[in-house]
Amino acid sequence: MSYQLQFGSVLANLDELLDGAATTLWMGAATILLGSVLGIVLAILRTSGPALCRRLIDGYVEIVRNTPFLVQLFFIFFGLPSIGIRLLPIEAALLALVFNLGGYATEIVRAGIESIHPGQIEAGLSLGLSRWRIYRHVVIVPALERVYPALSSQSVLALLGTSVVSQISVVELTAVGNTIQSATYRAFEVYIVITVLYLGLAFASRGAFWLIGLAAFSRRRRLGARA
Amino acid sequence: MRLKFLTMLMVAACALNATAARADELDDILKRKKVLIAVQTDLPPYDTLDANNQPVGYDIDVAKRIASDLGVELELVIVSGANRIPTLVSGKVDMVVATLSPTPQRAAVIGLSSPYLAYSQYVIAPSAKSVKTLDDLKDLRVGVTRGTLQDDQITRRAPKGTQIMRFEDDSSTAQALLSGQIDASAWGKSINDEIIKKNPSSNLENKFALNSLYGSIGLRRGEPDLMRWINTWIFVHKQDGWLSDTHKKWVGEDLPSLPAF
Amino acid sequence: MNSRTFSWTDVLFLIEAARWTLLLSAIAFAGGGVIGLATALARTGPSRLLRSLASIYVEVIQGIPLLALLFLSYYGIGILGINVSPVLAASLALVLNAGAFLGEAWRGCIEAVPRTQWEASASLALTRPQQLRYVILPQAVRLAVPPTVGLMVQIVKATSLASVIGFVELSRAGQMLNNATFKPFLIFAVVGAIYFACCYPLSKLSGRLERSGNGSRSPVKGF
């Protein structure tokens, strides 16, 4: 059986593919934003909250880290309705994505906070600053700066991970690809195009993270140097 | 431990049993003494899992009989509604026996046999929803399995405003219906009956007939000998009543009369 | 057909399927390990061409969702005229994926061995392969253990996506059972618990190895 690659019928649907890519992008952006915030809040609670709170956060992180995203997604979309929680596909998808990234982000930010030397806090106290201000300026911000590379590469993985939500009927890039595939039967060509689009998204987001990091942290460093 | 590991690798390596470009698939099947048939397991009563989680159903009996009539071993490859045709086209199986309805679009991509199955597709929805015609689907969330005839029918015929949600396989679509994630879907009547019977608490019911459908066995294009053999096989077992008996065994009623191409 | 309930037989069925999950994980880890080692050596090696090729491989694979890679592999190899089973297609995609992540982690470990160890062994007239074998890799391996165990967890979880190309491993078995019994809450909880039972000990081990100082800082990557 000889097979000729034919991209015509796939590229005829390029508009839909780009729409799908746009959905992937905004879902990824929302996930990264909410997941990072969740991770930062939980990491602070994890390092300075009450014992029960820490235990719960540990449990959450372990569940996220040790079960596949697909199963988490199915559990939320197909399983939760049995106990009366019914979410739209897009809601279930975002919940699952944020739940997942949040767990990893918690772990990453926690490691960053714990890597800050306690002496830094004492130095702040000796300057007579309030505890929270010290915590914010001396612990949280430097910790975030330190874990920024890990957090951004985790975020790119989260962006790529959105492809899995095609499985619960969310119409993002992979789902659009699947639909075109089922209409044209040009599976290989479709997935080549999809893959190229994802690569573009991944490289663009890596670039964006690099620029944001440059802007956010080099400015801080310059200010810090002046102060 | 190391030995076990090597065995695993060898299993994986053996899976790469490259079959070179063939002159005639029927000869190939007879020569290798094995036929690879794609079936689904998520459309009871046509195909499902038994209590030991083995594939069973009308399609599976058809696949078994094809193998035994060919006098070769049978290897079942489980596929989903959405990847039936790609699996066949990419050469992973010899044929597909999975409630595959003939359409002109499909016939341009694969070879389709004369029908071996006929059924009516019904819209299924909760009793509480008043759904009597296609127009009533407006504003409802209707789930379909991507790339199936269900998808094609609903996409083409449902009124504007219908929210069509596409899942990757029939089991996901059925799960979505039962979880209340979608308001309606459509399968063959006996499939719907099966879902309703298993889940009395979901209060689902058959609403209206969407269409009458036939099922063909799918082959790759350009295999005239194998196609002739399959059509002969269907003709013979229509005549001797085996297809109808098997249909009755799984679906509980006689097989409607089957035209030939 | 009688109506079915979810029973112990079904738990056994899931555990049976979990063996495929583990087999697939083992294949992905073994194959990914070979590719990862080659990648790590190429990226730390003297050849500019190999260095570029290896980093392109890592960048590209880490920029493609595993799901898309699985589809490409499943439909792609078949079209090339080779008859692939889902297990082979899944293995290929997972091996390529694991190879990139392992290669990247191991490159970091090789680079974490001080430059002076290269100099000291070079000045003793060792060839580059000898330097790697006797001096650099033994030290890099110690650093590599915790992140490698951590990546094994990612690999086990990644195999769940093989379900979408019809490979019957744990996740797919869960969906199949769900379709026969319609108990999604229970079934996905059990499926999740089996994954957890496979992954949690590895995660703990990785964490402990890392804390014991027997290694470098490992990334928490995964999805």
Add this chain to the structure above:
Amino acid sequence: MAVVRLSKVSKAYGTHQVLREVSFELEKGRMLALIGRSGSGKSTLLRCMNGLETIEGGEIEMAGHKITQGSVSLRALRQDVGIVFQQYNLFPHLTVERNVTLAPDVVKGMARDEARALARRVLAQVGLESKIDAYPDQLSGGQQQRVAIARSLAMAPKVMLFDEVTSALDPELTGEVLKVMEDLARGGMTMILVTHEMAFARRVADTVGFMHHGRLWEFGTPEQVMNKPATPELEGFLGAVL
């Protein structure tokens, strides 16, 4: 007969010229001490002499092996030219014995028994025979540096290079290392060392070279160079360190 011969050796990092046409010869069995401020190029010169750094002009000949710009066959050279580093650079995952026998084993293919005997002999030479089964992190800095010397000796080099080998050591540990080096010099080893130990250089070395701005500024016997500096630069340097 000169066993070390440098002629017009030059090297630059970008626009920064680190070595400018350095030339000298050294007879077999001599000990040359290179002195000078940090950044004067003496360590770089030493590292060029066994190919750890490349040169961009001139030629180096070490025990019959030529190094020129872009030369690649360093393995033969390194079998005859040993180097000991400031930070010891022992292999932390190997025992003292294995540190010493690794190169004889994998480079020269020496038999196991023979290699072990060799290890005992060279370790005895540095006074550490009893530590043969220890790991580097179980030894003091001075002991580690002596193992590093033994490791180098095990290859039976014709020339040994020492790159500030006592700079990382506490003062009370430098003595034991210097003593080992003094014994080596007495035994007739050709040695070139970069050092800040002026007293040691004056007492043990028979040749002293003063490096300044990448040039070999003065070169001669310790009496000539250190007692009667010919240039104000050397005079200034000696005034600062002595």
